[in-house]
Amino acid sequence: MIPVSGFEGQTVALLGLGRSGRATARALKAGGAYPVAWDDSVPAREAAEAEGIELRDLSRQGALHGVACLVTSPGIPHLHPRPHPAIAAALERGIPVDNDIGLFFRSFGSAAFGEFDTVPRVVAVTGSNGKSTTSALIHHVLTEAGRPAQLAGNIGRGVFDLDPARDGEVIVLELSSYQTELARALTPDVAIFTNLSPDHLDRHGGPGGYFAAKRRLFAEGGPDRAVVGVDEVEGLFLAGQLSEGPADARVIRVSVSRRLEDAAWSVVARKGWLAEWRHGRQVASVDLRGVKGLPGSHNHQNACAAWAAARALGLGPREIEPGLNSYPGLPHRSQLIAEAGGVAYVNDSKATNVDAAVMALKAFPRIRWICGGLEKEGGLDALLPAAQASVARAYVIGREAEAFARRLDGIDAEVCTTMDAAVAQAMAEAQPGETVLLAPAAASFDQYDNFEKRGEDFVRAVTSRLR
Structure with a gap:
C-alpha cells in the first residue's frame, strides 16, 4: 500500500466504495487522514462497513461540513450530464474534488x-x-x-x-x-x-x-x-x-x-x-x-x-x-482462443465501438463476424468498408439484433440474437483459412454486465463445441 500524503489529521470524504474506493480509504487511514465514505449501492456500503470504514450519506445537508477533500470514483459523473448531488454540494462549498489517481x-x-x-x-x-x-x-x-x-x-x-x-x-x-x-x-x-x-x-x-x-x-x-x-x-x-x-x-x-x-x-x-x-x-x-x-x-x-x-x-x-x-495478449482483446480445422477463433469483445471493430476487421483476411449489442452514437457506416472487404458473413447478437443487421449494408447478415446461436452458426459455416471473430462494435449492456462477461460467453460457446 502507498499511504496518501497531505491530509494528516483531516477528514476526507469518499464517494464510491468499489475495490479502488475501499483501497483509497485504507491508504488515507495509513497516511493519517480520517476517511468517511458513501456509496449508493447497499452491498458496497456493507462491504466497506465490514472493513471498518465509517459511512456517511454525503448527499445529506451538512454531510460535508469539515471535509478537506471529496474523492470520487471514476464512474460517478462530476460534470456531464450532471454532477452527482454530493459532488454538486462539494463544488458549491468550494471543497476540492479529486480521485484516487490524483x-x-x-x-x-x-x-x-x-x-x-x-x-x-x-x-x-x-x-x-x-x-x-x-x-x-x-x-x-x-x-x-x-x-x-x-x-x-x-x-x-x-x-x-x-x-x-x-x-x-x-x-x-x-x-x-x-x-x-x-x-x-x-x-x-x-x-x-x-x-x-x-x-x-x-x-x-x-x-x-x-x-x-x-x-x-x-x-x-x-x-x-x-x-x-x-x-x-x-x-x-x-x-x-x-x-x-x-x-x-x-x-x-x-x-x-x-x-x-x-x-x-x-x-x-x-x-x-x-x-x-x-x-x-x-x-x-x-x-x-x-x-x-x-x-x-x-x-x-x-x-x-x-x-x-x-x-x-x-x-x-x-x-x-x-x-x-x-507477449501472450490480453483477454477479450484480439485474443486467439483456439485453432481447429484450419479455422481461428478470436475474442475481441473489447471492440465496443466502431473504430475498434474496424481495426479488428482489418486484422484478418476472411471473417465470420459475430457482432451486435447496444449500439453507440454515430451509427455503423464507418465500419462498412472494412466489413465489406473481409466479412464472409455476419452473425448478429443482442436484443436489437434485427435492427443492427439492417444497418450492415452490403453484408450477408444472419440474425442470431444469442451468443450460442451465433457461435453455432458461424462454426458450422466456417471454412479453413477463415477466422470466427467476436468484435461487437457495440456495448454489452443489453445482454451482459460488461464486455468481459460477453467475451467469456463467447469463449465458453466455442470451447464447448470444440471438445
Missing part, C-alpha cells in the same frame, strides 16, 4: 527514494483504443527484461493496491478519460496517447470535452517524454502543442499509416515491420508479422507505443524484442 501522484514519492540508485518512474497510458494492450505490453516487456514493474489503474489493480516502489521500479498506469479529467495531480515521467475516436461523449459534453480530458495527462504535469499517436488530427495537434519544433526529441511520434523520418524521434509500423527513427536515421527494426499476441495494424500501433516507452526508459532494442515476441 491522490496517487501527490503521494507516490517517499523519503526512501533518496536511498535508491534509480528513482522509480511512472508511465501513464491514455487514448480511446489500445491503452490496455499498450499498458500490459509495456509491463510485460519490462518484466521480461528483468526490470521491476507494476501494472495498475484502469487495468488490474487499483493504484492504492500497489506495493511501495522498489529501487528502479516502473509503475505502468492505464488511465481512462474519466480518471484523467478529474485528477488534480498528473505527473507521469512518460505519458502515452494512443489514438482518439468518439466515445463517452455524453459524459464529456461532446468530442471537444473528451479530447480535453485526455490532453490533461500531458498539460497538467508536463511529462519528461511524451509518446503520441499521430494518425488522427487530435494526435497531430497534441504532438505539435508539446513540441518546440522538428528537432525536439521530447515527443516520440507513433504511426501505422505514414513515414515520419522528419521527426526528431519516431516509431512507425508498416506492412508488419516496426522501425525506430531518430533525426532521419533508422536505428532499429523488428518484424511483427509472426507475433500472435499482436495481430493487425492496431496492435502494431500498440507495439510502437510500447517500444517508444521502453526506449524512453532506457531499454535497448535487444531487450525489448523478446518481450514483444513472447
Whole structure:
C-alpha cells in the first residue's frame, strides 16, 4: 500500500466504495487522514462497513461540513450530464474534488527514494483504443527484461493496491478519460496517447470535452517524454502543442499509416515491420508479422507505443524484442482462443465501438463476424468498408439484433440474437483459412454486465463445441 500524503489529521470524504474506493480509504487511514465514505449501492456500503470504514450519506445537508477533500470514483459523473448531488454540494462549498489517481501522484514519492540508485518512474497510458494492450505490453516487456514493474489503474489493480516502489521500479498506469479529467495531480515521467475516436461523449459534453480530458495527462504535469499517436488530427495537434519544433526529441511520434523520418524521434509500423527513427536515421527494426499476441495494424500501433516507452526508459532494442515476441495478449482483446480445422477463433469483445471493430476487421483476411449489442452514437457506416472487404458473413447478437443487421449494408447478415446461436452458426459455416471473430462494435449492456462477461460467453460457446 502507498499511504496518501497531505491530509494528516483531516477528514476526507469518499464517494464510491468499489475495490479502488475501499483501497483509497485504507491508504488515507495509513497516511493519517480520517476517511468517511458513501456509496449508493447497499452491498458496497456493507462491504466497506465490514472493513471498518465509517459511512456517511454525503448527499445529506451538512454531510460535508469539515471535509478537506471529496474523492470520487471514476464512474460517478462530476460534470456531464450532471454532477452527482454530493459532488454538486462539494463544488458549491468550494471543497476540492479529486480521485484516487490524483491522490496517487501527490503521494507516490517517499523519503526512501533518496536511498535508491534509480528513482522509480511512472508511465501513464491514455487514448480511446489500445491503452490496455499498450499498458500490459509495456509491463510485460519490462518484466521480461528483468526490470521491476507494476501494472495498475484502469487495468488490474487499483493504484492504492500497489506495493511501495522498489529501487528502479516502473509503475505502468492505464488511465481512462474519466480518471484523467478529474485528477488534480498528473505527473507521469512518460505519458502515452494512443489514438482518439468518439466515445463517452455524453459524459464529456461532446468530442471537444473528451479530447480535453485526455490532453490533461500531458498539460497538467508536463511529462519528461511524451509518446503520441499521430494518425488522427487530435494526435497531430497534441504532438505539435508539446513540441518546440522538428528537432525536439521530447515527443516520440507513433504511426501505422505514414513515414515520419522528419521527426526528431519516431516509431512507425508498416506492412508488419516496426522501425525506430531518430533525426532521419533508422536505428532499429523488428518484424511483427509472426507475433500472435499482436495481430493487425492496431496492435502494431500498440507495439510502437510500447517500444517508444521502453526506449524512453532506457531499454535497448535487444531487450525489448523478446518481450514483444513472447507477449501472450490480453483477454477479450484480439485474443486467439483456439485453432481447429484450419479455422481461428478470436475474442475481441473489447471492440465496443466502431473504430475498434474496424481495426479488428482489418486484422484478418476472411471473417465470420459475430457482432451486435447496444449500439453507440454515430451509427455503423464507418465500419462498412472494412466489413465489406473481409466479412464472409455476419452473425448478429443482442436484443436489437434485427435492427443492427439492417444497418450492415452490403453484408450477408444472419440474425442470431444469442451468443450460442451465433457461435453455432458461424462454426458450422466456417471454412479453413477463415477466422470466427467476436468484435461487437457495440456495448454489452443489453445482454451482459460488461464486455468481459460477453467475451467469456463467447469463449465458453466455442470451447464447448470444440471438445
